Amino acid sequence: MEMESHKELLKEVFGESSSDSEDYDPPNKHIGDPIPSWERIEQINGLWLCKDFLSPQQQSSLISSVLNEGWFAEDSHNQAMRFGDLPSWAVELSNCIREAVLVGDHVSDSTDLATSNGGMGSCLFPSDLLWREPLFDQLIVNVYHPGEGICAHVDLMRFEDGIAIVSLESSCVMHFTRVEEGSDIVEQGEKHSHTGKIPVLLTSGSLVLMSGEARYLWKHEINRKPGVQMWEGEELMQERRISITLRKLRQVE
Ligand SMILES: O=C(O)CCC(=O)C(=O)O
Numbered sequence: 203m204e205m206e207s208h209k210e211l212l213k214e215v216f217g218e219s220s221s222d223s224e225d226y227d228p229p230n231k232h233i234g235d236p237i238p239s240w241e242r243i244e245q246i247n248g249l250w251l252c253k254d255f256l257s258p259q260q261q262s263s264l265i266s267s268v269l270n271e272g273w274f275a276e277d278s279h280n281q282a283m284r285f286g287d288l289p290s291w292a293v294e295l296s297n298c299i300r301e302a303v304l305v306g307d308h309v310s311d312s313t314d315l316a317t318s319n320g321g322m323g324s325c326l327f328p329s330d331l332l333w334r335e336p337l338f339d340q341l342i343v344n345v346y347h348p349g350e351g352i353c354a355h356v357d358l359m360r361f362e363d364g365i366a367i368v369s370l371e372s373s374c375v376m377h378f379t380r381v382e383e384g385s386d387i388v389e390q391g392e393k394h395s396h397t398g399k400i401p402v403l404l405t406s407g408s409l410v411l412m413s414g415e416a417r418y419l420w421k422h423e424i425n426r427k428p429g430v431q432m433w434e435g436e437e438l439m440q441e442r443r444i445s446i447t448l449r450k451l452r453q454v455e
């Protein structure tokens with residue numbers, strides 16, 4: 203049933219697949235099987251990645267919607283921010299995110315039983331965040347040209363917990379570093395690189411969810427300077443990258 207509703211929702215959001223697309227089978231996807239698979243970044247509680255969130259068709263349609271807004275008509279414009287009522291494609295994207303969490307939940311529950319001790323990190327997206335209305339009311343679209351990235355930061359406290367990032371076009375590596383690196387919190391056991399940076403590969407169509415520790419205790423950055431964007435021993439090709447970040451403004455008391 204849930205699978206059906208997800209399918210219906212995707213159809214509603216991105217339209218019925220056109221007849222000429224019937225012979226097109228996106229890689230790693232089975233037709234009629236849109237259940238998203240969630241990957242937990244094990245070193246970072248509250249950080250989840252859904253690599254197959256958007257099909258290639260959905261990605262193209264989303265890129266068109268974004269570019270049709272006309273926000274990036276001039277080359278010097280590389281960021282657009284919207285508050286409150288979001289464009290319909292962003293509302294639809296939010297709905298898809300909620301649905302992907304609901305449908306994917308079961309997958310993560312079963313893996314968690316085997317791989318985690320049931321701590322905070324095992325929760326894909328806390329239900330109080332998932333059911334708030336609206337789920338998101340702030341949107342940032344970033345367009346990155348080759349060489350451009352974003353410095354290490356924790357998102358501003360004016361935003362609530364629960365942040366989503368959808369990636370489009372060029373893949374990139376986002377690095378996560380603990381806030382107060384070098385303080386007394388030392389992980390037992392497994393050692394990571396001496397920099398303590400955790401790399402996460404963001405491919406086109408992927409969705410990242412950050413909540414809890416991932417949102418508050420880790421900085422994230424994208425450094426696209428030559429030689430930095432390495433994945434599995436290879437440097438990633440850098441062309442244009444578009445990201446869509448969705449957040450909720452904190453209520454001011
Ligand atoms: O472009 C991205 O993937 C991340 C953007 C981001 O971290 C931000 O706008 O706060």
Ligand SMILES: [Fe+2]
Nearest residue numbers: 355356357422
């Ligand atoms: Fe950010």
